Amino acid sequence: MIKVHVAADGTKSFQVYGRARIREKSVRVYVGSFASKKLAEAADEQHRVTQRAIKAGDLPAAVDHTRTLGDALDAWLKAIKDQRSHDEYESRMRLYVRPTFDSTPLVKITKPKLIDLRTSLKERDEPLSNATLNTLFASLSAAYSYFIEQGWCSENPLKFIRDLEVAERPFRWLQSAGEVQKLLAACNENIRTLVAVLVGTGMRLDEALHLMWVDIDLTHRVIHVHRGRRGAPKSGRLRHVPIFDSVLTVLREMKLAKGENTLLWPGAKVDKHGEQLPRNKTSVFRPFKAAVLRAGVDKKLRLHDLRHTFAGLFLASGGDIFKLSKILGHSSVAITQEVYAHLHPDAFAEDYSRVAFAIPGHVGELIQLSNANR
Numbered sequence: 001m002i003k004v005h006v007a008a009d010g011t012k013s014f015q016v017y018g019r020a021r022i023r024e025k026s027v028r029v030y031v032g033s034f035a036s037k038k039l040a041e042a043a044d045e046q047h048r049v050t051q052r053a054i055k056a057g058d059l060p061a062a063v064d065h066t067r068t069l070g071d072a073l074d075a076w077l078k079a080i081k082d083q084r085s086h087d088e089y090e091s092r093m094r095l096y097v098r099p100t101f102d103s104t105p106l107v108k109i110t111k112p113k114l115i116d117l118r119t120s121l122k123e124r125d126e127p128l129s130n131a132t133l134n135t136l137f138a139s140l141s142a143a144y145s146y147f148i149e150q151g152w153c154s155e156n157p158l159k160f161i162r163d164l165e166v167a168e169r170p171f172r173w174l175q176s177a178g179e180v181q182k183l184l185a186a187c188n189e190n191i192r193t194l195v196a197v198l199v200g201t202g203m204r205l206d207e208a209l210h211l212m213w214v215d216i217d218l219t220h221r222v223i224h225v226h227r228g229r230r231g232a233p234k235s236g237r238l239r240h241v242p243i244f245d246s247v248l249t250v251l252r253e254m255k256l257a258k259g260e261n262t263l264l265w266p267g268a269k270v271d272k273h274g275e276q277l278p279r280n281k282t283s284v285f286r287p288f289k290a291a292v293l294r295a296g297v298d299k300k301l302r303l304h305d306l307r308h309t310f311a312g313l314f315l316a317s318g319g320d321i322f323k324l325s326k327i328l329g330h331s332s333v334a335i336t337q338e339v340y341a342h343l344h345p346d347a348f349a350e351d352y353s354r355v356a357f358a359i360p361g362h363v364g365e366l367i368q369l370s371n372a373n374r
Contacts, residue, residue: 002015002016015040017031068102068106069101069103071106073093077089084228084229089139106147111157113157129166130167134163171312172298172305173308174199174309174313175313175316176313182295187287198307202324202327203241205304209279210229212227212263212264213255218243218255222240222242225238225239263278267279307328314327
């Protein structure tokens with residue numbers, strides 16, 4: 001359909017409208033405005049040809065010019081609702097992307113606008129770190145891959161946005177058994193066994209909170225880790241974690257006192273079938289932080305740093321990095337080496353004399369030191 005539009009100054013233009021299938025519905029769309037009727041008729045005919053090709057399957061569906069980023073994100077999050085990363089993605093979008101772009105049409109979000117968003121998040125009163133911003137944009141890029149598959153847009157505006165440079169962040173960890181004991185002594189009874197098992201196994205908090213007694217084999221000294229908040233641990237694979245001496249003592253005492261509990265650390269709630277639900281993570285964070293402060297260890301120590309503590313102490317005591325990789329559930333030993341091999345500053349102390357040689361003709365100068373007290 002062609003409409004004639006006359007501007008206030010008398011200028012005449014020809015506006016073309018047509019029909020297109022968007023969101024599986026036939027809707028009216030604006031094709032464009034043209035200076036002559038001949039150009040408008042050509043555009044109208046080209047639009048009709050394109051729509052016939054789309055209907056025949058020869059061309060992809062028309063881009064949806066009305067779908068907002070908020071609508072698209074809702075659909076994407078629904079599609080990945082069973083993935084363990086769902087809640088993290090939802091939180092990032094809600095906190096940092098939706099406030100700016102929730103009602104913006106998807107096709108109007110461009111690379112410059114996204115760079116402006118990143119700049120504003122970096123310069124606000126509580127700025128996001130470069131690492132957090134990179135993670136945020138990687139999450140949004142994953143969403144765009146889904147949008148393109150659905151035909152809602154034709155390209156990913158994040159494709160050519162480079163990651164921000166991230167300085168290497170040192171891990172925080174308890175570097176001796178003495179520090180571990182100080183922390184355990186400062187923990188209240190409600191979390192002491194949990195903290196001990198986290199330090200002694202390297203498990204993630206989510207994995208530990210979902211442990212059931214049927215997963216614990218005290219006879220063969222192994223923990224079968226295959227549960228998580230979304231049904232599987234982060235790696236998505238079953239792994240077997242050995243029970244070391246210190247943890248064996250803790251688990252034996254817990255087993256004697258477990259009563260009717262099926263979970264090692266049950267929460268206060270049950271599901272609709274009357275089954276125990278795991279303790280909520282937030283019920284652990286506050287007493288753990290209080291214990292850290294009482295123990296006098298690094299006040300920025302996090303629960304996840306207990307996993308780093310296990311890895312560091314394991315390597316420092318001569319543990320094999322290939323075994324450590326299996327215990328932690330990494331997909332390859334290269335990841336373990338990259339993340340943990342540098343944790344202990346004395347890791348190479350016993351190797352300093354291995355490649356030994358002397359430089360010919362290089363003799364150190366001997367200096368006689370006087371002793372004023374002699």
